[in-house]
Amino acid sequence: MKLTELAILYQEKLSALYDEDEIQSLFLIALEDVLNYKKTDYILNKQELVPDTALLKLNNILLGLAKGTPIQYIIGRTEFYGLKFKVNSSVLIPRPETEELVKWILERCQSTAVSGQDSQVVNLNSKVVNILDIGTGSGCIAIALKKHLPKAYVSAVDVSSAALSTAKDNGILNEVGVSFIEDDILDYKETYPVKFDIIVSNPPYIKEDEKPEMHENVLANEPHTALFVSNEKPLIFYEAIADFALLHLKKDGQLFFEINANLGRETIRMLDLKGFTDIRLRLDMQGKERMILAIKP
Known part of the structure; x- marks a missing residue:
């Protein structure tokens, strides 16, 4: 699956919970967590195929999001005032x-x-x-x-x-x-x-x-x-x-x-x-x- 196809899948699966901009933001957070990609990296590489191990992780994040779990809890971290923090329930x-x-x-x-x-x-x-x-x-x-x-x-x-x-x-x-x-x-x-x-x-x-x-x-x-x-x-x-x-x-x-x-x-x-x-x-x-x-x- 290409990155651009995965982005579309995120939009389809999460449209009932979030608006389009929120879904794009969540997708980019997932990409950074799994592939260490920033937004620019995604734009430059959106037609590339996602490696199987990365695709599995990105799909698991999508499943968690579809259940309503905040992405910060799914990936176990967030940022605050420019610093990284572990978060959990x-x-x-x-x-x-x-x-x-x-x-x-x-x-x-x-x-x-x-x-x-x-x-x-x-x-x-x-x-x-x-x-x-x-x-x-x-x-x-x-x-x-x-x-x-x-x-x-x-x-x-x-x-x-x-x-x-x-x-x-x-x-x-x-x-x-x-x-x-x-x-x-x-x-x-x-x-x-x-x-x-x-x-x-x-x-x-x-x-x-x-x-x-x-x-x-x-x-x-x-x-x-x-x-x-x-x-x-x-x-x-x-x-x-x-x-x-x-x-x-x-x-x-x-x-x-x-x-x-x-x-x-x-x-x-x-x-x-x-x-x-x-x-x-x-x-x-x-x-x-x-x-x-x-x-x-």
Whole structure:
């Protein structure tokens, strides 16, 4: 079978699940995984015959996609902030919006940043920074920050031992030293003697009544404990992490959240009531209210 014929087969078999552009993107990811081909390589070689062993692998990927399995889980990896990460069903697949959160943190660390009090100026890149990532999952946030802030001390917490095992593998894969801790932020048992300059979290924030809006592939494959919260307490993790931050952030320390785009005002109000200052809301690339920064007074 020629590459161009295989591309047509992908379109035919996946048309019920994805649009044409998505299928082409999935096909190119499969080609890169199996043949190490980029898009240009495909264009130049689309009439070549696919070797039997490669064809078998590409067909197996197609079968998985047709069942609704995300390609990242099928090939066992993804990219985040220019780095490679192992992923499996114990962790969420990192999203582009979360890359924007990492970029915001790095901007604050690598430039002179004004803290909650306009008269005080802090350049976090001029000193050793202590960072804590809560609910780390695959470790994508913590590892990306450590990779770009090699002098920083970065710790990462998750309640799932399976997720932490994957995160540790990703730390080794990306050659960074991150301290991984198994703990439940809703009832944490660890002692955290160090005061942090930055606490960041992308906790579960999708309400149960928002499930119908989710893609079926996500519902069927990604860990629900990392996605969903009850309708009655949608900010349960944010409140717990904010309380934790009040105890464990340094004065003028920074708290970053990725948030539910429908709960921006509620999250800001909660942080304000707890005494945080200089609360800033940032939109993601789709124009949705997705990130919040707050300063510990």
